Amino acid sequence: MPYSLVSAATLGFDLVRLPAGRTVADVLLTALTAGPAELTALAGGARSHGADREQRSVLAVRARRAREMAAAVPQLRSVGQGTADGAGVDRTAVLVAQLEQGTIGTASSLERLLREDVLGPEHPALPRLADDTREQAADVLADAAVGAWAAGVLPPLVRRELHQPFAGVIPDAATRGADADLGPATPELRTVLAVVAALDARGRDRWRAAVDEGRAEQRPWAAAMHEASWAAHVSGRTRTLATAQLLAVRAFADAGFTASDGAAGSWNALAGVVQAMTMGDLLDGSALGVLRAPWTRLTAPR
Known part of the structure; x- marks a missing residue:
């Protein structure tokens, strides 16, 4: 399945379950927010910069091999493949492990997205750059993103x-995008991400409980997410929403959530909250209520 900025929450679902997914988010946030000077500096750092034809x-061969x-x-589409019936294998355990580890997208779809x-x-900076500068900057960013995305299988x-x-x-990629404009609800959204990033063990348990409380409601979460994505698309705020979701990946990782948490719904819940806050001015009350529900439960007086 190809990644896209309009469905950045899906990309986030993969990133929070990959060993170095936070680093991928850092690279993408750098690419989203870089100005002409930074892109020019990245181009200057390309391994091919100044290299001769040979x-x-x-x-190129080494990049292709990587x-x-x-x-x-592992890909989610391979779930259950190779598991023979009656072979003494716990199929449920295999499926759970695949959901925790298998990705929806691929390294090639990530590179295409970038x-x-x-x-x-x-991208506001690209028109001011020469073609070769753009290409070399893209090479550096793509190498870094793919290297982190596949960190679990690539040799060190x-x-x-x-x-x-x-x-x-x-050198400061881990903080890039922290001051980005996230739309009308920027202050509230920054507060949410800061709170999530600072969660301790007890806070993580409270978030998991808030997510679990909403499982039986069977509300149309997917439809609400689609509505928010469509609102971002038609309003020209796709890059803003993608930035917010990538910042949420960073907060999720900094909070200490695991791949199991990501697979079990904790990421989807956070992605929904971020989706609602970023696009809240364009959503109806029903969609907002569905997407904000975990945060509402987490912050309700006890």
């Missing part, structure tokens, strides 16, 4: 090679 050929290795990240959407025509040396050009130029 060197560029070698680098992406071939990245394809080994190159075509994040660094697409709507390959990961470092993919990530180092980016890290050498952007």
Whole structure:
């Protein structure tokens, strides 16, 4: 399944279950918010910058091999495959493990998202850059994103090679996007993300309980998420919503939630809250109530 900015919550679902998903979010946030000077600096850090034809050929082969290795990240579509009936395998356990570890998207769909959407025509800095500068900056960002996305299967040396050009130029990637404009509800949304990021063990238990309390309600969460995504699309705020969701990935990781939490609904609940707050001025009360419900339960007086 291809990733897209308009469905950034789905990308987030994968990132919160990957070992280095937070780093992927940091790279994407850097790409979303980088100005001409930063993109030019990234281009200057490209391994191909100043390389001759033979060197560029070698680098291209190594990049292709790294992406071939990245394809080994488990996919959700393979759930249950290879599990023979009657083989003494707990099929439920296998399915749960696949849900925790398997991704919806792929390394190639992530790279396509970065190159075509994040660094697409709507990026405000790109028109001011030369074509070769844009391409080399995209190469550095794509290498870093793919290296982090596939951190669980890539050899350490390959990961470092993919990530180092980016890290050498952007040493503070872990905080990029923190001051981004998130729309009319920016102050409230920043508060929510800060509270989530600071959750301790007791706070995480309270969030899980707030999520569990809403499971029996069977409200149309997916429909409300779609409504908010559509509102972002038609209002031209797709990049804003994607930024908010990537910041939520960062907060989810900083809070200490696990891949199991991500698979069990804790991420979807947070993504819904973020979706509601970012696009709340364009949603009806019903959708807002559905998406904000976990936060409402978490913060209700006890």
